[in-house]
Amino acid sequence: MTGDERQSRTRGLSAWTTRRWLRVGVAASLVVLAVLGVAGAYVLGRTESISRDLVDVRSPAFTVAVRLEAAVLNQETGIRGYGLTGKKGFVTPYEQGVEEQETNRKQLTELLRGDSARLKDLKTVQDAVTTWQERFARPVAAAPSGVPSPLATARAAEGKDLFDDVREALDRQQERLRADRVQARDDLMSTMALRNWVFSAIAVLIVVLTALIFEGLRRGINRPLEQLGADARAISGGDFDHPITPTGPADLRRLSGEIDFMRRRLVRELAVSEETRLRLDAQTADLQRSNAELEQFAYVASHDLQEPLRKVSSFTQLLQRRYGGQLDSRADQYIDFAVDGANRMQILINDLLDFSRVGRLHNAHQGVDLDDVLERTLSTMSVGIEEAGATITHDPLPTLVADPTQLGMLWQNLIGNAVKFRRPGEAPKIHVTADREGDLWRFTVTDNGIGIAPEYADKIFVIFQRLHTKDTYSGSGIGLAMCKKIVEFHGGTIAVDPAYHDGARIVFTLAPRPPESPGEDTTPEATRAEAEQAR
Structure with missing residues (x-):
């Protein structure tokens, strides 16, 4: 991979958002878990199949084959005894052996259904037994009782050879059934070992996936959010010039950029607000000084007006008392106007002083x-x-x-x-x-x-x-x-x-x-x- 291709791939991954990372991570984890689940299910199924074949087919087939051999041996023992002694009691084991042979043959046929090789072995055994029965056992059993059968003596060699063929077929059948059982047991053990390895691998992969997910969340989400929180705390602590470093997926970097843009705008607004506050403080100080001067002026003006008003009122009242009736009515009216105006002016000044005292003097x-x-x-x-x-x-x-x-x-x-x-x-x-x-x-x-x-x-x-x-x-x-x-x-x-x-x-x-x-x-x-x- 060339440098340009690596840079292109890096830029492509840097554009992934948190949601996309989570989707890809979850999808990959589900695929891995699905593959592991399929493998585990296959191993479990294989183990169950081999175990069922071993328990339900191979071991019972071998056991039935052994019983089949015993039934054939009982036939041979009974025929040989009857042929040598002519006693009827030796025919009974032969007949029981024939019945057991048929029963065991049917069981083996049922157990080995679908296994053509073992069914072929069973057919070989059955053919050998049938040949021995037709050429030796049945003729001897049909001979009169009470005396040794001359047919048994005459065909002893042939009967021995035929039964040796039966023994050879039985041994070959049992050997193959025993080998099948051993093979099934070995397959079961190897499959169980594979199952244990598969489930161990599943457990390890789950742990690894969990660790990767947590590490990915820590690096991709927790660490950027912690960095963003630390930057925000630094800014809220008063360090408004502290920059916010964009980290993490694209959406978190975009969020960090927007917050940093907001920080820069707030810094500008704070600078403007601080400048405005300073101007307002200066204007407030000017207003306080102006208000203090106005209050002083209002008090001094009203206080200084009291004395000339009292003089005007006093001397006007003296004019009214001393010269009332001595002048014409118009003069008396003018004097009344002057006295009334001075009194009302004094009342207005006192009321104005009371109004200005509310909230200041009485508190x-x-x-x-x-x-x-x-x-x-x-x-x-x-x-x-x-x-x-x-x-x-x-x-x-x-x-x-x-x-x-x-x-x-x-x-x-x-x-x-x-x-x-x-x-x-x-x-x-x-x-x-x-x-x-x-x-x-x-x-x-x-x-x-x-x-x-x-x-x-x-x-x-x-x-x-x-x-x-x-x-x-x-x-x-x-x-x-x-x-x-x-x-x-x-x-x-x-x-x-x-x-x-x-x-x-x-x-x-x-x-x-x-x-x-x-x-x-x-x-x-x-x-x-x-x-x-x-x-």
Whole structure:
């Protein structure tokens, strides 16, 4: 075989897949096992055939031949005694011998059926015996009894020669039957030895095939898979630059190549992700810095606005008290506008500060009994509730891990809105419920007030969003926005129930525990200042 032919054959084998290797291996193993099975079956059949021939034919034939010889010898003994003495008693062994001879002849004929050579030997014996009987035995047996037969004496020599022919035929028959039996026994022994060798070879070949199969599976499948697993573990351990070496059959090499392609793509994606993460970290740092600056700016702006607003409000009120009635009505109206605007501006700034503090200044999570929080809130709002004649009821409320101050603000805004936006001439009726809904608690605050139009169901939770003028209903438009921020800070959602039409129903959820504990604010100076101002 030339080098090119060897290379071509190697390339052809390298293209074989695991399935093809298994099919070829299984087919070859089945062919070998089939050949061995046929050989084993042949040897077993041959052994059984020889053993059956030896046990059922050769040995019984030899035994019957010996009995046939005994029957003929009994005839010769009886005839010789009768011929010499004339006693009738010697005829009986002769007659019994004739009967036994016929019986043995039939048995031999049956046993040797199909064996023409041995049947020929039997015929030779039978012819010799018949000749001796016709020429000597029967004439002597037919002679009168009581006196020696003169025919026996006259034909003694001829009778001896004829019986010698019978003996020679019998000996030749027995010798050949004995040789056949010995040959059958030798054949049986050699066949049994061959059978043992064949089955030993089958056992050895099965062991060899098993070893070859296991070794083939180990080299062709287990070792490549172990190598692939080791490469995968190295990559999963963080060595993303570790290459995957293709080994084994074509399909496993193809799988290794695809996994390596995926690894290279992941490396590229990770590089892009790392670059993106670095950019995001930089942007996050910029945003945190910007947010901190904005929070500082918002606090400083709102804090610094308090003083000039207080001055404007104070001096405007002084003008109103000192010069009220001294100027014309238009001047008094202008002064009222100025006082009202300054007061509303101060309220807006305070509400904005409260809104910005949610989740930053108030962040003391602890076990909170909402029944107690609601009762304290109602006690705080008792004057307004009594003036409105409101009736407030509630179901048993759960205990949650939350910020008690924020939940107090939540109840205050929701109950306050329900009392404020009541129908003219009708006392407010407010009911609070709580039900477990999966992993959350679902609360409702239902009133019989003026309700909320469906088109405004989302707008009311936007900061500074008002649906009525300040002359109709007071307020800054920040209450429900603060409720939304508090509920979301505690892992829930808040919305208006559009199916309720006899007033307004606010539905919100709270988690039994906060989703996460926010860290301290990044601007401790602003936080301390806000806390000081809050005090």
